[in-house]
Amino acid sequence: MSVVLLFHERSDGQRTEHSGRYFVSYQPTHHWANGDYDGGLLVTAADAREAFQFADAEAALLAWKRGPSCRCHCFRPDGRPNRPLTAYTVSVEPAPAAASMETKA
Ligand SMILES: [Zn+2]
Numbered sequence: 001m002s003v004v005l006l007f008h009e010r011s012d013g014q015r016t017e018h019s020g021r022y023f024v025s026y027q028p029t030h031h032w033a034n035g036d037y038d039g040g041l042l043v044t045a046a047d048a049r050e051a052f053q054f055a056d057a058e059a060a061l062l063a064w065k066r067g068p069s070c071r072c073h074c075f076r077p078d079g080r081p082n083r084p085l086t087a088y089t090v091s092v093e094p095a096p097a098a099a100s101m102e103t104k105a
Contacts (some may be wrong), residue, residue, distance in 0.1 A: 002095035004051035022051030039084030
C-alpha cells in the first residue's frame, strides 16, 4: 500500500512552514548561490493528494533520513551523519484513497 509522509513540529517543539504538511520532494545537497547550506531544499504540500507516494513506510523513512552528499555538510560538527529532516517528527500515513483506486484500475 502506498504511503505519504506527514511533517509535524520539529523535535525541539518548534513549528515551521512544513509542519502539518506532506512531503513532495527533497534535494538534500541543495546549496544556495552564495554557498550557504540550510538543510537542503524541501518541498511540502498542504493537500495529501499532492504528496509524493512512497511504496511503503520503509521507503518513506529512508527519504526522511537522507542527507547531503557534499563534503562540506555531509557530517555534523559532532561527526555524525547530517540528516536535516530528522529534526522533524514525522508520521507515515496511507496515501489518499482516490489515488490507490487509480492504481488498482
Ligand atoms: Zn555542503
